[in-house]
Amino acid sequence: MVTKHRTIKNLLFALLILAIVLFAVFPFLQMVSTSLKYSWDWGNPSLVPLKLNWESYGELLGIGQDIKDLPESVQILLEETPDLTREQKEAIIAKYRDTGDVFPFGKYFLNSLLFSSSSALISLVIAILGAYSFSRMEYKGRRVIQRGVLFVYMFGGILLLIPLYKVSVALGLAGTQGGTVLSVLIIYVVQTLPVCLYMLGNYFRTIPFSIEEAAFIEGLNHFQTIWKIILPLSISAIATVYIYAFMIAWNEYLYASVFLKSYKDIYTLSIGLKSLFVSKNAIWDRIMAASMLTALPVVILFLLIQKHLTGGMTSGGVKE
Amino acid sequence: MKGTLQQQQARLGVRLIAPAVVIIGLLIVYPVFYNLFLSFHDVKLSGESSFVGLSNYAAVITDIEFWRAFLTTALYVFFTTLGTTLFGLVVALAMNRQFPGQGVVRSLLLLPYIAPVISVVFAWQFFFDPVNGIFMHLVVDQWGLYPERFNLIRSPRYALWVAIVFSVWKNFPFTYLMILSRLQAIDENLYEAAEIDGCTGIKKFFYITLPEIYFVLGSIVLMRIIWNMNKFEDIYLLTDNVKTLPVYTYFKAFTGALDMGQGSAISLIQFAILISFIILYVKKVLKW
Incomplete structure (x- = not known):
């Protein structure tokens, strides 16, 4: 009897600790989860993204953004104009990157x-x-x-x-x-x-x-x-x-x-x-x-x- | 000779503390008095301010908005302080027991307290978001408590309560740590003696634990009252529908008509309320 009583008590205690921890960290889990979700996945109450989306981190940290923001015509122009120097090309790319309302x-x-x-x-x-x-x-x-x-x-x-x-x-x-x-x-x-x-x-x-x-x-x-x-x-x-x-x-x-x-x-x-x-x-x-x-x-x-x-x-x- | 060793030491001591005293004097003490000066003036951001006597104060206390902010502040301070202290006490009692993984739990429990307000408010807003949030999913779709989804965090009826829960969440780590460190200093012999006298868990709590932590609870309540009354970010960044006195002051002084004279008056009235409350509290509760 005593051991059974103790087990139940321990279980309740573990649940209490779990509830406290969950209360403390839930907003952080929410943060991580939503940051990795695609917009069509936001309404899904599950915290696990259906498909991982690293795009927003890439955008904030400026990784893999160089080409994406450029209009296609400009990209073609850059590729098909061999006599542009490297600096000139970079200047053009930088110009397009600045005009976007990307979060600096x-x-x-x-x-x-x-x-x-x-x-x-x-x-x-x-x-x-x-x-x-x-x-x-x-x-x-x-x-x-x-x-x-x-x-x-x-x-x-x-x-x-x-x-x-x-x-x-x-x-x-x-x-x-x-x-x-x-x-x-x-x-x-x-x-x-x-x-x-x-x-x-x-x-x-x-x-x-x-x-x-x-x-x-x-x-x-x-x-x-x-x-x-x-x-x-x-x-x-x-x-x-x-x-x-x-x-x-x-x-x-x-x-x-x-x-x-x-x-x-x-x-x-x-x-x-x-x-x-x-x-x-x-x-x-x-x-x-x-x-x-x-x-x-x-x-x-x-x-x-x-x-x-x-x-x-x-x-x-x-x-x- | 430059005087005795003691005099030399005293001179050096003064010189070492001087930068700190000058900075605190110029940027904390002086502004408080300058604020008093401003509150008697019609303040123009650039150019001359004209003396208007008590009319800023008169304008403030005859404004219904001020009294609404006052009431909101009273509710906010009362419930956040109560909630933070009680929840902190529960957590401290739980954490006072040894269990596997305690170190990790300790670290996790401190996250709300140390994370920047600006970054956690967005997670809370998303949680209560009418379109995507889990909260509305639960209370509307799952449990059917409300007929349709609505923006809880912006609704005049509930926003204050969301802000209160947010504050409890953000600040309970502080109260729980303070209480825990006092709990760990209680003499184990007291509990053993009580057990011999036949005291059970609840009795032990009321006759030993509570009297032992009375003063730490008293100081926590005092600190939380001071801080929660002065809180700005935790409310302003979370929701735009809760106007406590600091938020009200901010809106008065830095938006719309930029009425800094009235803003000064409000912040000083708030300060006066706080000081008188502290004096009363220290005398009655802490019995210093």
Whole structure:
């Protein structure tokens, strides 16, 4: 009796776990499935495509697109005119490729990558110095700063959006593309800085002070100590914080939508996807493929740091 | 000499923290006060803004749209916080047991929390799509709950609930991890003692587990209230039919008449509500 009871209990438990996992991953399965389906297959409730369609991935990544977009007459022209040089041919092909309303995925991907990686790097450097300072040194106002970092969590993006945009316009930054890049970069730094400070501060406090004392006795100054002792000891925490900051910037939409609005060349993926897929009915496969490719870098990075990140998240080092 | 070692250290400490303090001061603290200034002005995007006193606030609170947004926000925050916390608790209790494949399950459960909002909203929209979506296939064709397919995610009646479920889905990994780490810190002896006293599973939960995780639940609820009240992307990108206060502010300030003065006023009213709520909550629930 007891074993039978136990088996039923275990079975119910397994079902519960299965249901939770299914709830969590179903939208992702939906995404993969639809990205690989042909349009005649969309209405089919099964997640398994009847016939695999790699077309949308090819289109987004620009694989195998050179010839397809060209009108047939132009293709014939290219083939039958031997005295065209290679450059001339490529120029003609490029012209046709640009006129199509193909989603410039590569460009937006690169923009997102540049914004996220550089703002996370700046934020990280400032945060390493700051976190070292308030977790290791004694001075007046240290506690106020430490608590203040937590306090800024309460300010939502929308509260700061209007004044920051107004300032950016007043300074003339919002009027030019370069100024807009600068504004967005600085804003992403400040969005990630409190989290970085908080997470790194928590980590630095776990490094035994005696190691640093030994370094001071050896005659190293504070900068040398940070560079030669603290950084190597906390390299995994630093990588984690960097990736976390990167993810915040990569996922950001609100500020990008206001600041980058009139500069299509520097769109990030999040506003690129939103603006290009306003009418969705004809292009679900491409939307899903683009969603997959947008989520993928973040998911891969996350898997790399999962162990450290979940520790950092539970100790309160998060911002949304 | 440059003073004592301690003074030198203090000077260096201040110098190291200075960049962070300057940036946070200029880009977070200053804008909050500038927002206050803007809310008393008729703001022109370029050119002079004129002082209008309290008329932005008056215009906002006499507008029925504002109160509708206020109510939507209250419902959204209440149900998302409740749902995320309860579901997170269930998942945490389940994950607190050892089982084969736990590592994989742990990774999978975090996906909703880390994936970019912009990429997951499309999957949700497709799921509820009136033409192709599985949801309508189930409730209309299979179960016959509704006579015909309709766009659930855009319908004024259901959109808010879809947004709430979406938020629970997106944020439960965070709550479950927080609760789980506290669960794992509970002293096993407490449970053994309770078993000796003849306590069963449910009693153990109410007399030991719940009091032990009371504070972590309290902080989670507080954090979720703050974050969910400020949420923008999770709602705006999913559906255009749910106007919480941040979404309402966005529409006021950046679309149509670009009324940034009123936008500032709304965001500050929201901030004031949030702050007063936090103070009340910290005193009553967390008893600090």
